[in-house]
Amino acid sequence: MDELLDAIAALVSLVSPEKVQAIAARVRRTSASKAATALPSVVGTPLASTVVEQLAAAWQNTKVGSDELASMLIAASHVYAKAASEQSTELVWTGPTTPFVSARRTEQALLQVINSAEQSLFITSFVAYDVSTIVKALNAANDRGVTISMLLELFQDHGGSITFDAIGKMRTLVPAANLYAWRDKADPFSDGRVHAKVAVADGRMCFITSANLTGHAMEKNMEAGVLISGGRIAKLLDEHLRSLVDTKIVSVV
Template sequence: MTDAVDRATSDAFKAFERAAADAVERVGPAHLRTLADRIAEGGSEAGIVAAVPLAGFPDAARRVLATLASVRMPAGEAAACLRGVAAGFERHRATTTVEPVWTGPSTPAVPVRSTAQVLVDLVNEASRELVLMTYSAAPYEPLLGALADAVRRGATAKVVVETLQGAGSALNGPEPAHAFAGVRGVQVWHWPVAERAEQGGRMHAKIAVADERVLLVSSANLTQSGATRNIEAGLLVRGGAAPERAAQHVARLCARGVLRRLS
């Protein structure tokens, strides 16, 4: 009987740990601390769940609260555990790794990850926010499917593209923005020609950022050719300040009206 109770208690604590780990991934350490504060204050479930107006927070909070009910941990101890998870997540995120990413011919002696794999994996990692920038764009089904899944998870997805007008004669065919028309919930932005200080300036950046903690900088456009056919090179940065600053820079350009919403 005692062994069964011990196993049940152990399973309950593991469920709480998983819920806390999932919550910090989905809402970030700052919002997990808010959840910890509300739990420590002894608020109602409805009040705790509504504490942060962020997509994904209510579900994450409910899961943590449900597992707490099984653990029967005092509110103060539970809050301390959640704050510890938030601190551990921040320490892990502060560790920076950089790896090369390539499109094109591979060499068995020097293994590198492909742009196609890294791009889709990055989008699949996002739980809160995605920022993509590309000069040219064409429908690339693996990316579009991953974007649709990210939006369904509650992540905001912002894509900044060049326009035919902005590119002059350098681009032809459909507008790059049309590549994302089939993905409900994706925000498409552009750099209006009137905002360009120099004639002939282009929106030529190619980056992808997930949750301000993973950054891909690449020569590849968001096209089938860029992901799988051309020779393209890039760097994948995990942790550190670079992903956060890249996402925040784009956010400020949008807030100031330098970048404008297309759809």
């Protein structure tokens, strides 16, 4: 049975729900012994045909009836489509590219998160320089009523580890932002740094990345990340960041 379930999962992740419906309709009119010849013609690509052949072979090793298999296919397709619609994940990359993999650019992804925010935006970064497109988008978000929160690493003179005052600079560039720092670091986090680089909009979209808020990170460095829309991750990340504020682990600067 596991072999059949694996074949069903492979099929519904490869073809559209409409195509699964067509396969299920053919299954209802076919016995397991004839599936290998009757089913592959329903799909139109070599890869899909191979997966359908695997389904047919796995079906012959079970006692599952035609109606039961058809129902299993439709149910699996519905669950897969629903899960996919609730959360999508995209690869984000800045740096040298190849013709073989397409990915969103870091600046693109960050701007998408900022521009999508309707109520709240929380961004964390180790350092932040003047990236004009990001600053413009942040101020535009404020103008449409978005509450902006930013957690940044402190300047060395203020107890942090970076050699310039990124927080002071950001206060000048985005005056409306609520700026936070990680000052009081109890064991085992003494000497810790704000190395998390994330952006969360409304608890429904987040960007998790290696990139700081710098021009080099947006344009020149090799940086990797993921852009996640929907699902639980963005909500959990937003809740965690706000809990750090509420419990005063990070504090207003």
